Amino acid sequence: MPFKLISLNAQGIRSFEKQKAVFGWLLKQKTDLCFLQETYSTKEVENVWKKQWKGKMYFSHGSEHSRCVLILINSLEFELTSVRSDKEGHSIFLEAFEQDQKFLFVTICAPNKSSEQTLFFDQIKDELDNSGIDDDCRIIFGGDFPGLDSRI
Numbered sequence: 001m002p003f004k005l006i007s008l009n010a011q012g013i014r015s016f017e018k019q020k021a022v023f024g025w026l027l028k029q030k031t032d033l034c035f036l037q038e039t040y041s042t043k044e045v046e047n048v049w050k051k052q053w054k055g056k057m058y059f060s061h062g063s064e065h066s067r068c069v070l071i072l073i074n075s076l077e078f079e080l081t082s083v084r085s086d087k088e089g090h091s092i093f094l095e096a097f098e099q100d101q102k103f104l105f106v107t108i109c110a111p112n113k114s115s116e117q118t119l120f121f122d123q124i125k126d127e128l129d130n131s132g133i134d135d136d137c138r139i140i141f142g143g144d145f146p147g148l149d150s151r152i
Contacts, residue, residue: 003032003076003098007107007142012040012065023052026072034072035107035142041068041089062089062109069107069143078103084127090120093127095137104133108143117146 006029013019013036026034041049041061050057056073067089081095081102094105106128111120133139 004030005033005035005140005142006031007035007037009037009109009144010039012038014040014045019049020052023072027074030074031072032074032076033105033140034070034074035105036070036072037068037107037109037144038066039068039070040065041070058083058085058092058094060085060089060092067109069109071105071107086123091124091127091143093131095131095133102134102137104131104137104139106139106141106143108141108145110143110145112146 006026008022008026010018010022013022022036040063041059042063043061046057046059053072055075058071058073060069062068069085069089069092071092071094076098078096078098081097082093083095084093085091090110091106091108096103096105106124108124111117128139
């Protein structure tokens with residue numbers, strides 16, 4: 001059974017009005033899985049946001065004015081294997097079984113400074129190389145990739 005995924009740069013959802021609008025729009029789209037970047041989340045807002053979103057939430061916090069990624073699960077009933085995130089709010093790696101298939105869901109928010117991007121993408125590659133995922137694992141990758149077009 002297919003599922004619907006959206007990846008979105010939220011450009012900050014700390015205000016109640018914007019957070020409610022984004023969550024409402026995502027629910028209207030009938031998304032099963034959402035990758036959000038630039039949420040500007042902190043530990044302090046987790047419980048408030050969890051009351052607004054009825055599904056599961058997986059955070060990687062940065063600061064209240066930059067970074068932060070978030071994975072929202074709406075209607076998937078998967079078996080979670082592991083969740084890994086960095087301390088700077090740039091990435092989340094979520095391993096799960098859904099419909100008897102192993103998935104690795106990854107969302108990132110790459111640094112804006114080109115001097116930091118090469119190191120960041122090398123770290124993402126190392127994380128993927130060392131994740132121990134099987135050949136039959138499906139990897140779904142989304143996020144915000146500033147400057148990536150100049151690296152390709």
